[in-house]
Amino acid sequence: MFYQPMYMILKLIQKLIATLNSDGTPGQVAAGMAIGAVFGLTPLLSLHNLVILVVVLLVQVTIPAVMLGWFVAVPLGFVLDPLFDQIGLRLLETLALSPVWTSITNTPVIALANLNNSVVLGSLVAWLIAVFPLYLLLRWGVARYRATVYARLQRMKLYRAVKASKVYNFYRLFRPE
Amino acid sequence: MKIMRWKAIVPLLLLLVLILIGYLLYADTLVERSIESLGADLVGAKVDLDEVDLSLREGRVRLVGLAAANPSSPMRNLVEASEIIADVRVVPLLEKKFVIEQASFRGVRFGTERSESGALENPSPESGRLVREISGWADRVRIPPLNLAALNTVVDVGAVSIDSLTTVTRARGTVAFADSVRSSWQQNLSQLNPAPLIDTARALVERLNRANPLTLGLAGMTELANSSRTVMTSLTSTTDRLSDLDSNVRVTMDRLTGNVTGLVDARAADYAYARRLLRLPSLDAPDLSASLFGDMAVARLQPVLYWVNQAERYLPPGLNPRRYPGPKRPRRAGVTVTFPKRNALPKFLVESADADLAIGGAGAAAGAYAAELSGLTTEPAIYGRPLRAMVQRTGAAVGPTDVRVDLALDHTGSVISDSGSAFMNGIRLPQFALAGSRVQLDLGTGLSELSIARTGDSIVGTWLWRSNAVRWSRGAGSGEQGAEGGEQAAGSGEQGAEGVAQRLGAFAEDFLWQTIASLEDVEITVRFSGSPTGPSLRIGSNVGRVLATNLRRELGARIEQAEQQVRQQVNRLVDQYVTQAETRVAALESEVADVVGVRLSEVTDVRAELERAVRRVIPRP
Numbered sequence: 001m002f003y004q005p006m007y008m009i010l011k012l013i014q015k016l017i018a019t020l021n022s023d024g025t026p027g028q029v030a031a032g033m034a035i036g037a038v039f040g041l042t043p044l045l046s047l048h049n050l051v052i053l054v055v056v057l058l059v060q061v062t063i064p065a066v067m068l069g070w071f072v073a074v075p076l077g078f079v080l081d082p083l084f085d086q087i088g089l090r091l092l093e094t095l096a097l098s099p100v101w102t103s104i105t106n107t108p109v110i111a112l113a114n115l116n117n118s119v120v121l122g123s124l125v126a127w128l129i130a131v132f133p134l135y136l137l138l139r140w141g142v143a144r145y146r147a148t149v150y151a152r153l154q155r156m157k158l159y160r161a162v163k164a165s166k167v168y169n170f171y172r173l174f175r176p177e
Numbered sequence: 178m179k180i181m182r183w184k185a186i187v188p189l190l191l192l193l194v195l196i197l198i199g200y201l202l203y204a205d206t207l208v209e210r211s212i213e214s215l216g217a218d219l220v221g222a223k224v225d226l227d228e229v230d231l232s233l234r235e236g237r238v239r240l241v242g243l244a245a246a247n248p249s250s251p252m253r254n255l256v257e258a259s260e261i262i263a264d265v266r267v268v269p270l271l272e273k274k275f276v277i278e279q280a281s282f283r284g285v286r287f288g289t290e291r292s293e294s295g296a297l298e299n300p301s302p303e304s305g306r307l308v309r310e311i312s313g314w315a316d317r318v319r320i321p322p323l324n325l326a327a328l329n330t331v332v333d334v335g336a337v338s339i340d341s342l343t344t345v346t347r348a349r350g351t352v353a354f355a356d357s358v359r360s361s362w363q364q365n366l367s368q369l370n371p372a373p374l375i376d377t378a379r380a381l382v383e384r385l386n387r388a389n390p391l392t393l394g395l396a397g398m399t400e401l402a403n404s405s406r407t408v409m410t411s412l413t414s415t416t417d418r419l420s421d422l423d424s425n426v427r428v429t430m431d432r433l434t435g436n437v438t439g440l441v442d443a444r445a446a447d448y449a450y451a452r453r454l455l456r457l458p459s460l461d462a463p464d465l466s467a468s469l470f471g472d473m474a475v476a477r478l479q480p481v482l483y484w485v486n487q488a489e490r491y492l493p494p495g496l497n498p499r500r501y502p503g504p505k506r507p508r509r510a511g512v513t514v515t516f517p518k519r520n521a522l523p524k525f526l527v528e529s530a531d532a533d534l535a536i537g538g539a540g541a542a543a544g545a546y547a548a549e550l551s552g553l554t555t556e557p558a559i560y561g562r563p564l565r566a567m568v569q570r571t572g573a574a575v576g577p578t579d580v581r582v583d584l585a586l587d588h589t590g591s592v593i594s595d596s597g598s599a600f601m602n603g604i605r606l607p608q609f610a611l612a613g614s615r616v617q618l619d620l621g622t623g624l625s626e627l628s629i630a631r632t633g634d635s636i637v638g639t640w641l642w643r644s645n646a647v648r649w650s651r652g653a654g655s656g657e658q659g660a661e662g663g664e665q666a667a668g669s670g671e672q673g674a675e676g677v678a679q680r681l682g683a684f685a686e687d688f689l690w691q692t693i694a695s696l697e698d699v700e701i702t703v704r705f706s707g708s709p710t711g712p713s714l715r716i717g718s719n720v721g722r723v724l725a726t727n728l729r730r731e732l733g734a735r736i737e738q739a740e741q742q743v744r745q746q747v748n749r750l751v752d753q754y755v756t757q758a759e760t761r762v763a764a765l766e767s768e769v770a771d772v773v774g775v776r777l778s779e780v781t782d783v784r785a786e787l788e789r790a791v792r793r794v795i796p797r798p
Binding site for chain 1: 188189196274503504508514516518
C-alpha cells in the first residue's frame with residue numbers, strides 16, 4: 001500500500017516513455033544522446049535547459065537516448081568545468097563581444113538565462129560546438145552497433161535469458177525496430 | 178517521418194504546471210535563502226530570516242524577523258528588524274533586476290543578543306580578504322610603546338650592534354664603490370694617456386710657427402698639411418674620449434659625494450634606532466597620546482574602515498563590467514560578469530527607504546530614532562544620483578542627547594566621493610585601559626563626533642571623543658587607590674600584574690597615575706588619512722600633552738643624559754667608517770677625477786693652439 005504511489009509514478013513514466021518513443025532510427029537515437037548531453041554538460045537549473053527540454057519533448061528524438069546522453073555527460077561536465085570556466089570567461093572578457101553581453105544581460109527573460117556566468121556560457125558554447133559532430137559520430141556508431149553487435153547478441157543464450165527478464169523491458173527501448 | 182511529437186503537448190503542459198506549482202510553493206523559501214546568503218556575504222556573518230512573504234501580483238515583499246550577526250562579536254546581532262516591507266517593481270524582475278520603490282523597516286534594534294553564534298563556517302573569500310587586510314593594517318600601525326621603566330635601568334649601550342647601523346653599511350658601500358670606480362678610471366686613464374700625442378702636437382705647432390711656404394715649396398707644404406690633419410684627428414678623438422670619461426667621472430663623483438652627505442641622515446636614523454633599542458620614552462605629546470590611546474583608536478576605526486571598503490565593493494563606480502563569484506551549486510560556481518547599460522535600470526536599486534529605530538535599555542543612547550535613505554544601488558553610475566542616508570534621534574528615553582548621522586556616497590563618476598558625519602552627544606563613551614598600564618579610563622557620558630571623507634583612493638577623517646566627567650581607576654597591587662572613591666579596576670585584560678610590573682615599573686606607573694588621575698576633562702582626537710585599507714593615524718589628547726609637560730619637567734634631564742650616551746655609542750661605532758668613506762672619496766677626486774680634468778684641458782689647449790698655427794700658415798679662402 002505504501003509503495004502504491006511510487007509504483008504509479010514509475011508506471012506513468014514508463015508509459016510516457018513508451019508513448020513518446022514510438023520509433024527509434026539511428027538518427028533519432030543519436031540526436032537524443034547529443035541533445036541530452038546538454039543537461040549534463042551545462043548547469044542543470046538553467047533557462048536554456050528548460051527550452052531544450054521542451055524541444056526534446058516536442059521533436060521526434062529517442063527520449064531514453066536523451067537520458068543516456070545526460071547520464072554520460074554529467075561526470076564529463078564536472079571534469080570539464082575548469083575548461084568551461086576559462087572559455088566562458090575569455091568570451092565574457094572579449095571587448096568586441098561586450099555589446100552582445102550587455103544586450104543579453106539587459107533583455108527581459110533572456111537575462112534570466114545566466115549567460116553572463118562563465119561556466120554556463122562556456123559549457124553551453126562547448127556543447128553547441130560539439131553537438132553536430134557528436135550527432136554524426138553517434139549516428140554512425142548506432143548504425144554499426146545494430147548491424148554487427150546486435151545481430152550477434154540475438155544468438156547468445158545469455159541475451160535470450162535477459163530478454164525474458166524485466167531488465168529487457170528497459171533495454172528494448174534502445175532496440176532497433 | 179514525422180518530426181513533431183504532438184502527443185507530447187499534454188505531458189509538456191503537465192510539466193509546466195508542475196514547475197509553476199513548485200515555484201508557488203518554494204519561491205518564498207528560495208528568496209529567503211538568497212537573502213540570507215547575500216546578506217552573509219555582505220556582512221561577513223550569519224543573516225537569518227524568519228519568514229518571507231512574496232506577493233508578485235501586488236509587487237510587495239515582506240520580510241519578517243531579519244537578524245544580521247555582528248562579525249566581530251558573533252553572539253550579538255549587528256542589526257535586527259522585526260519587519261521589512263518593500264514595494265518592488267515587477268517587470269524589471271524579468272531582467273534579473275530588483276528595484277524597490279519604497280522600503281519600510283520597522284522595529285530595528287542594534288546589538289541584541291543571539292542564542293547561537295553568528296560566525297560563518299566558510300566566509301566568502303572576498304569578505305575574509307577585506308577583514309584580513311584591515312586586521313593586517315591594525316597589526317602594522319606603529320604605536321610607540323609607553324615604557325618609563327627604562328629610565329630606572331642602567332643605559333646598556335652595548336645593545337647597539339654595529340651590524341644594525343645603517344651608517345656603517347652605507348659607509349662600507351661607499352668605500353667599496355669608490356675603490357671599484359678608482360680601478361676602472363685608472364685603467365681608462367692609462368689607455369687614454371695623451372702625453373705622447375700632446376708632445377707630437379706641440380712639435381708640429383713649432384714646425385708650423387717656423388714654416389715658410391716659399392722655402393718649403395709645394396711638396397713641403399703638402400706634407401705639413403697632411404701631418405696637421407692626422408694629428409688634429411687624433412686630438413679630436415682623444416678629446417671626445419676624455420670628455421666621455423670626464424662626464425662619467427663627474428656623475429659618479431656626484432653620486433659618491435651624495436653618499437657621503439647621506440651618511441649624516443643615516444647617522445640620525447641610527448640615533449633614533451639606538452634610542453628605540455633602549456626603549457626610552459618619547460617626550461612628545463603626539464607620541465604619548467598615541468601610546469596611551471592608539472590601541473583604542475585602532476580597535477574603533479577597524480569597523481569604520483570595513484564599511485567604507487564594503488561601500489566600494491557593493492557600490493562600485495563607473496560602467497565597466499564587474500566580476501562577481503558565481504552562484505553556489507554542486508558544479509563550479511565560475512564568475513558572473515555584469516554589464517551595466519546606460520539609460521537602463523540598475524541590477525539593484527532602493528529608490529527610498531525609511532526606518533524606525535529603537536535602542537533599548539536604560540543607557541544614554543536609549544530612545545527612538547528615525548532613518549531615511551535614498552538611492553541605494555549596486556550601479557550608481559547608471560542611477561546617476563548619490564546615496565544619501567540620515568539618522569536622527571526622535572525621542573530620548575534617558576538623558577539629554579543629540580544624535581545625527583549623515584551620509585552621502587557619490588559613486589556616480591569614475592572617482593568615488595564619499596562623505597559622512599556622525600554627531601552623538603550625551604552617549605556612553607568607551608571604557609578602556611591605557612596601553613601598557615593598569616590605569617583604566619572610563620570616559621563616561623560625553624560627545625563622540627566622527628567625520629570622514631573619501632576621494633578616490635584617499636581617505637581623510639577625524640574622530641573626536643570628549644568628556645568632562647571621566648573616571649580613572651587603577652588595577653590591583655598599586656600604591657595608590659583610584660581618585661574617585663578608590664575604585665579598583667580589574668587590570669588591563671591580557672596583562673597580568675607581573676608582566677605589567679616588568680613593563681612599567683612601580684615608579685613609572687606612579688608617575689603616570691599622579692599626572693593624570695586629577696584630570697576630569699579628557700579629549701581624544703584621532704586623525705586618519707591615506708589608503709582606505711591602511712590609513713596613517715595621528716592621535717592628540719590633552720592627557721598626552723599634560724603627561725609630556727610633566728615628563729619633561731621631571732625626567733627631561735635623565736632622558737637627555739641617556740640619549741647623549743646613545744649618541745656617543747653610535748658615534749664611536751660609526752666614526753671610523755664615515756672618516757674612511759670621506760677620505761676615500763676625497764682621494765678619488767684629487768687623484769683621478771682631477772687628473773682627467775687636467776688631461777682634458779691640456780688636450781683641448783694644444784688642439785686650439787694647433788688650429789691657430791694651421792690657420793696662420795694655411796689661410797682659408
